[in-house]
Ligand SMILES: [Zn+2]
């Protein structure tokens with residue numbers, strides 16, 4: 081039976097009793113530190129404590145983030161901001177999607193969540209108190225966003241290749257006009273492959289540096305969930321993040337991926353699609369054709385110029 085690194089003598093019968101004991105034993109802790117330490121101390125089973133917390137966080141923040149989008153769907157004022165005008169996702173569609181996502185959470189993700197703590201511990205991820213400071217969390221999470229985006233770009237692009245698309249990724253493309261709940265609507269293989277970018281990035285970082293706290297991981301997973309749900313929301317506002325951070329992808333970017341099926345493979349940022357010329361949509365296609373045409377014309381003119389120069393020489 082897995083134990084705990086937290087002192088069992090401070091564990092009371094109830095969580096609130098444990099919290100009181102921790103408060104007395106560590107008056108220097110801030111509220112979050114006390115709540116965190118009390119959870120592990122009360123549970124006295126670190127694998128279970130991490131597994132339960134991560135599962136609850138996932139469900140709470142994933143579905144919690146979808147609710148505002150479902151409300152917005154029913155407010156006429158916001159309809160002018162819908163990217164694919166006139167596309168309505170019926171209640172039946174949303175319910176089918178939700179039940180499939182829930183089934184995947186319980187059957188595919190839950191078993192993996194239980195091995196999360198042992199893997200993190202193996203690579204030296206900390207889960208003691210005090211919790212890490214804001215600056216450390218900020219730079220590590222920014223790095224995880226970049227790492228996951230790179231992983232996502234290449235693997236998502238690969239998933240659009242013939243058999244991978246047909247047998248794995250097609251399920252995610254059922255909705256050509258996505259909505260928040262559809263973010264995790266995908267085949268179990270896709271959930272595992274693309275999910276590895278989210279879970280594997282912090283584990284790789286920790287294996288290399290031995291400098292990471294599980295709390296930072298939780299925070300990162302929540303932000304990544306928000307990113308995924310928002311990217312599938314189907315709404316583009318004048319105040320959307322990419323208007324302030326031009327390299328941020330957002331719904332504007334991913335909606336076009338669902339609409340046109342080709343291009344915009346990255347998750348959080350626009351740079352991979354920009355640099356590798358895989359941007360989606362008619363405008364990107366027109367720009368690409370114009371660039372190719374200009375390049376071909378320049379090449380033809382150069383060939384013409386060298387041709388006339390050499391014919392002059394032979395005259
Ligand atoms: Zn795709």
Ligand SMILES: [Zn+2]
Nearest residue numbers: 252312334338
């Ligand atoms: Zn998608």
